[in-house]
Amino acid sequence: MFNKESNIIVGLEIGTSKVCCIIAELDDKGVSTIIGIGQSRSNGVRKSEIIDQDRTIEDVSIAINEAEQMSDVEVKNVYFAVTGGHIKAFTCNGFHPIHAASKVITQADVDEVIRNAKTVNIPAGDMIIHSIRQHFIVDQKGDIINPIDMLGTKLEVNILIVHGSQSRIRTPIRLLKNQLQIEVANVVFSGLASSLAVLNKEQKEIGTLVIDLGAGTTDYVVTVDGLVKHCGVIAVGGDHITNDLAQGLKLPIGQAEQLKIKFGVAIPPNNIQDKFVVIENDLGLKAKTINLEHLYLIMALRIEEILELIRQDLQETGIIDSLRGGIVLCGGGARIPRIVELTERIFQLPAMIGSPVAIGGICSALKQPEFVTAIGLIKFASIFKREPVARYSLTDYIRNIFGTFVK
Ligand SMILES: Nc1ncnc2c1ncn2[C@@H]1O[C@H](COP(=O)(O)OP(=O)(O)OP(=O)(O)O)[C@@H](O)[C@H]1O
Ligand SMILES: [Mg+2]
Known part of the structure; x- marks a missing residue:
């Protein structure tokens, strides 16, 4: 077994029903191919949170060993999926006056307005998982993708903050490091990973809701105009x-x-x-x-209760009207017969079962709705590795995600 760390990426989901580890290799063009899959039953997790550390370590070891054997790669660090009822999201606004006499907006102004937007209060004991930039607003004119070189007196930006309990997020990270000597390179909200795996470019643009029906939680993410606009977790699965x-x-x-x-x-x-x-x-x-x-x-x-809770939330935020791309279902719950029909009935929108787009390798993984989160981690990692600091190159959805680095 060898460790070709630089072009290997590993996604790990410690779910409520199963642990899933996927290993992929990145080529020079940044295209990832799945070369290893490992899976195990999850016996130490309830409602997506670890309650029995010893059993979880056993399960994670089985999944990782299996993926290592298949790929002949030693796992050293992973992109790690997090979910749970403690994960919440809200949108905040940053404001910055343009001081230059010319009133030309510069990169420094953009940096400043984003910094202002990110100085938000999250509940004590929580940490930010993602801060996802939305459109800019210049002198009350919204929907601006790139304000640099525009004229204006006031620059604003909205940022979607995804946050969750520090202790709940750090517990598995510490466990992986102390017990298995595996580092977590980055944490990613499971729902976000799943949406990355199943949505194509057009679906992200026209407005699509992804619902990941897991065993412990149901995660949902709305992407419109190529940006993640809203997300949430229902602590029911x-x-x-x-x-x-x-x-x-x-x-x-x-x-x-x-x-x-x-x-x-x-x-x-x-x-x-x-x-x-x-x-x-x-x-x-x-x-x-x-x-x-x-x-x-x-x-x-x-099932109706879960879907209705999501519908109500999207109705309250008004984002339901932006879903021209309908709904994509994934997670093990997507296997429930007639779930697509029920979703269509409740949301009055077209729905479908998602499968990973634009990823190659072992086909068995690509066909399982349960593997979508781990595959999404591979997608997140491949884009993050390619462009770790790209922030304002604006058309690409993932470029707007600043994953918080957690050690
Ligand atoms: N055919 C089916 N009918 C009904 N439910 C199913 C079917 N197949 C799988 N499931 C359910 O899907 C769930 C497992 O889904 P998944 O693997 O996505 O969950 P998980 O990732 O382990 O959990 P979580 O992400 O919530 O922590 C289980 O509750 C399982 O019973
Ligand atoms: Mg899951």
């Missing part, structure tokens, strides 16, 4: 559906999960009365008869 089924149908969690995968559907079918399935009991107790009508209704209620 597939595990909650399983829990509801376990409670409602009085089953152990394992059986509820199996039933969900086998019979689950987002929209209850017609003529569901009097449909039953019999489940054998692993512990030797009497077999149990399940009324499928109950299963369908319990499941539909939870």
Whole structure:
């Protein structure tokens, strides 16, 4: 095994249901090809946060070893996905008067207005994960992509701040370093990584919502005019559906999960009365008869709740009207039969299941909706490596992301 660090990038997601590690190689043109994949069940995570460090380290080791074996590369540092109910986003505004007598806006003015916008108060104990620049405003005229060399007396900029709990973000980073000697090169909000993986250039321009339906959380990101405009996390995912089924149908969690995968559907079918399935009991107790009508209704209620919460948030911010590109679903929850139809019904917009765009390599990874976040990390890393300090070259979506470097 060798360590060709400079052109190797590694994405790691420690999700609630699985740990996923993807290794890619960057060529001279900055094109990445997946050369290794590793996966393991995740046993130490609840609601996307680590609750059992030892089990998490075991799971991460399995996933990383598998990816290392496949690629013949030793993992030294990773781009790391973070999510959880503690992650929030808000937009803030920076203001800067143009002092020069000529009133020509310079790079220094742009630097200053961005610096002003970024001096925001986030809750105590939180850290900024991303500050994502939006359009500039010159003398009340908005939607300006590049203000340099324009004339004006007042320059403003909006910045989307994505922040989250420092301790929750740093805990896995410390764990990786102390237990596995793996450095985190950069943390990336999972939803952002997923949106990078599944959206093409046109979708980013015309306005698209990406929903990543995970096991512990549901992340969502809205991209319009090539810029990330809004994002959020609903602290509810597939595990909650399983829990509801376990409670409602009085089953152990394992059986509820199996039933969900086998019979689950987002929209209850017609003529569901009097449909039953019999489940054998692993512990030797009497077999149990399940009324499928109950299963369908319990499941539909939870999925509708998750999608409705996102819809309400986008309605309140008004951004729902910008979604001309519709909705792209990913994460394991995108496998739920008829989820596309339900999403279309709730949002009154076209929806589809996303798969990674413009990335090559091992095809099996590209077909799994669960792998989208880790693949997005590879995309983030390849652009970040190519242009680590590019900030105002404005057409490219990712160039507007200043990932906060965390050690
Ligand atoms: N066919 C299916 N029907 C219903 N649910 C499914 C299906 N396939 C997968 N899931 C659910 O998808 C979830 C796993 O998705 P994913 O791998 O994206 O989550 P994760 O990344 O581990 O979690 P998170 O990002 O929330 O921490 C599980 O809750 C699983 O039950
Ligand atoms: Mg996930």
